Amino acid sequence: MRWAIGLMSGTSMDGVDAALLNTDGERVAEIGPFLTLPYEPAVREDLRAVLGGVGDVAGVSERVTRLHAAAVGQLLRQADMPAWRIDVVGFHGHTILHRPAQRRTWQIGDGGLLSQLVGIDVVDDFRSADVAAGGQGAPLVPVYHRARAMALEPPLAVLNVGGVANVTWIGRQDALLAFDTGPGNALIDDWMRAHTGRALDEDGRAAAGGRVHGEVVAALLRHPFFDQPPPKSLDRNDFDASLAAGLSVADGAATLAEFTARAVALGQRFLPEPPSRWLACGGGRRNPVLMAALARLLLAPVAAVEAVGWQGDALEAEAFAFLAVRRLRGLPQSLPGTTGVPWPTLGGRLHRARAAA
Numbered sequence: 001m002r003w004a005i006g007l008m009s010g011t012s013m014d015g016v017d018a019a020l021l022n023t024d025g026e027r028v029a030e031i032g033p034f035l036t037l038p039y040e041p042a043v044r045e046d047l048r049a050v051l052g053g054v055g056d057v058a059g060v061s062e063r064v065t066r067l068h069a070a071a072v073g074q075l076l077r078q079a080d081m082p083a084w085r086i087d088v089v090g091f092h093g094h095t096i097l098h099r100p101a102q103r104r105t106w107q108i109g110d111g112g113l114l115s116q117l118v119g120i121d122v123v124d125d126f127r128s129a130d131v132a133a134g135g136q137g138a139p140l141v142p143v144y145h146r147a148r149a150m151a152l153e154p155p156l157a158v159l160n161v162g163g164v165a166n167v168t169w170i171g172r173q174d175a176l177l178a179f180d181t182g183p184g185n186a187l188i189d190d191w192m193r194a195h196t197g198r199a200l201d202e203d204g205r206a207a208a209g210g211r212v213h214g215e216v217v218a219a220l221l222r223h224p225f226f227d228q229p230p231p232k233s234l235d236r237n238d239f240d241a242s243l244a245a246g247l248s249v250a251d252g253a254a255t256l257a258e259f260t261a262r263a264v265a266l267g268q269r270f271l272p273e274p275p276s277r278w279l280a281c282g283g284g285r286r287n288p289v290l291m292a293a294l295a296r297l298l299l300a301p302v303a304a305v306e307a308v309g310w311q312g313d314a315l316e317a318e319a320f321a322f323l324a325v326r327r328l329r330g331l332p333q334s335l336p337g338t339t340g341v342p343w344p345t346l347g348g349r350l351h352r353a354r355a356a357a
């Protein structure tokens, strides 16, 4: 077993998540503290400005790397652990471009610099190898979901509602199928930002006072993505909320939340066997309007992952700690059932904090 730190900067651009894990990349022995280092509004603007791979990518990449180093320092203090006890940091970075069909995916963040700043070996660039082999490069968390779900009764579905939403279906005999279902919070966040200046619809308050415009939901659902069988993945900006233009703030928030839930529900037809339950993680599980829509539309009960003792904000960061250890051990991180890659694939680039003695 090794101690590993996982770092995630999600497409929501809300901050750096950092988690500490004791694992061999197959099982999880212990879960340490977790923290989120929220991004200042200026950092969010920096990130937004380089989405697509334009502008001062190198400058933003360095700034973001330094914030990740700060998150590592803070986590170590919280855990009361010295850096030398940590075997590896799994550094996802921030996705600024995701175009698997063109075999391109781009996460900014400099693993070499991070390893020097924190004095710990770092694994970064988790997605390129998968995409180069013909996979979607996403989602990568499913093997971690499966490891955590070992104690639970299959089949079940884990739904992560981040900026983009993705599902992991776990069947009997370790069967795994995963794909992006559609937008997660990104459209709601963009809507709120454009119309109120706030970063999110906190606790779904705007949506709760709004009315769903069915014709807008229907138009959004006409996107060919929803008929495409998995594997499939999305870029944060593959959908845009302009179809909701003209609605009131509340109606727009309600309509986009409904669309997000309907997109998840449409994903059900691709699951090999109906799950007996849905477990929701990611920030979207805090939006009660979204959760109520999911409860209404899904064919099995849905609850936040806290119902089974998991921490819904920490799972993705924990997953990148787990995946970094798999990289050290040479265990695949993506599978035909998770990213559509033709064979089990090992990704990630290792940056040594110092040369071997």
Ligand SMILES: Nc1ncnc2c1ncn2[C@@H]1O[C@H](COP(=O)(O)OP(=O)(O)O)[C@@H](O)[C@H]1O
Residues within 6 Å of the ligand: 009, 010, 011, 012, 013, 014, 015, 161, 162, 163, 164, 185, 186, 188, 189, 199, 200, 201, 202, 203, 204, 281, 282, 283, 284, 286, 287, 313, 316
């Ligand atoms: N209290 C809340 N009410 C509604 N939405 C929330 C709340 N807390 C978080 N969120 C949503 O979750 C998002 C962050 O989720 P997260 O899982 O961190 O996504 P990502 O992995 O893309 O960063 C926020 O942008 C917001 O849309």
Ligand SMILES: [Mg+2]
Residues within 6 Å of the ligand: 009, 010, 011, 012, 013, 014, 015, 017
């Ligand atoms: Mg986040």
